[in-house]
Amino acid sequence: MTRLLLIGPPGAGKGTQAERLSEAFAVPAVSTGDIFRYNVKNDTELGLQVKAFMDAGAYVPDSLTNAIVSDRLQQEDAVDGFLLDGYPRTQDQVHELDRLLEADNGALDAVVLIVADTEEVVARLLKRAAEQGRADDTADVIRHRLAVYEEQTAPLIDIYSSRGLVVTVDGLGAVDEVTGRILDALAERGLSVPVASGDAASAS
Incomplete structure (x- = not known):
């Protein structure tokens, strides 16, 4: 059973x-x-509740987000493990995830923190915006999003670092290289994948 959290x-x-x-x-x-x-x-x-908040330009509250994640983690395919992406985002959500895992006598195995140079990320997102026709994704908007991420995520990283769960990986470079770095870092923590799966992930 493998339970991972991906932050970046x-x-x-x-x-x-x-x-x-x-x-x-x-x-x-x-x-x-x-x-x-x-x-x-x-x-x-x-979905109707989420849409109401999104249409109003408001954040989906923790209580609703927690309920949605709780429901998802109780589905059959997540019983033997999962990889969380985008949750938790707040300290309250961290505590709720702790509660959900403790109720199942479980815990996170590792928190993978993908780091990347800010200027490289801005350039990457500007290129994506141009390719997808997102005129609103300007450099200023992107930098604001990155600043908000740093502000919101730093406390979470501190929490998980204090528990010895954080694995930091450089996110720059070819996709295959980054995948390899993550798998190697997790293997050092005893979280190795089956050989066939690992080779497939690295080669894909």
Whole structure:
């Protein structure tokens, strides 16, 4: 059973690495963003609540986010492990995740922190914005998003660092190289993947 948390700034390649780690460890990648979009698209009860906040330009409150994640982690495919991407984002969410895991007599195995040079991330996101026609994603907007990330995430990193869970990996370079760094760092903590899975993740 493997339980991982992936943290990293916008543009650090977190989504791509989440997919690769999910495949390597044969656990579902649980992204709050994906869950929100799924529930909104399918007009579920939770989705309607999320949409109301999003339409108002407000943050989805911790209580609703916690309920959505709790529901997802209780689904059958997450029983034997998971990889969290985008949750927790606040200290209250950290405490709620602790409660959920303790109720199942479990705990996180590691927190993978992907770091990247700010200027490189800005350049990467500007390129993505141009390719996807996102005129609103200016350098100033991107820098603000990165500043908010740093402000919100620093306390979480401190919490998990104090528990000895944080594995820091350089997110710059080829995708394969970053995946390899993460797998090597996790292996040093005793979290090795089956040979076939590891080779597939590195070679894909």
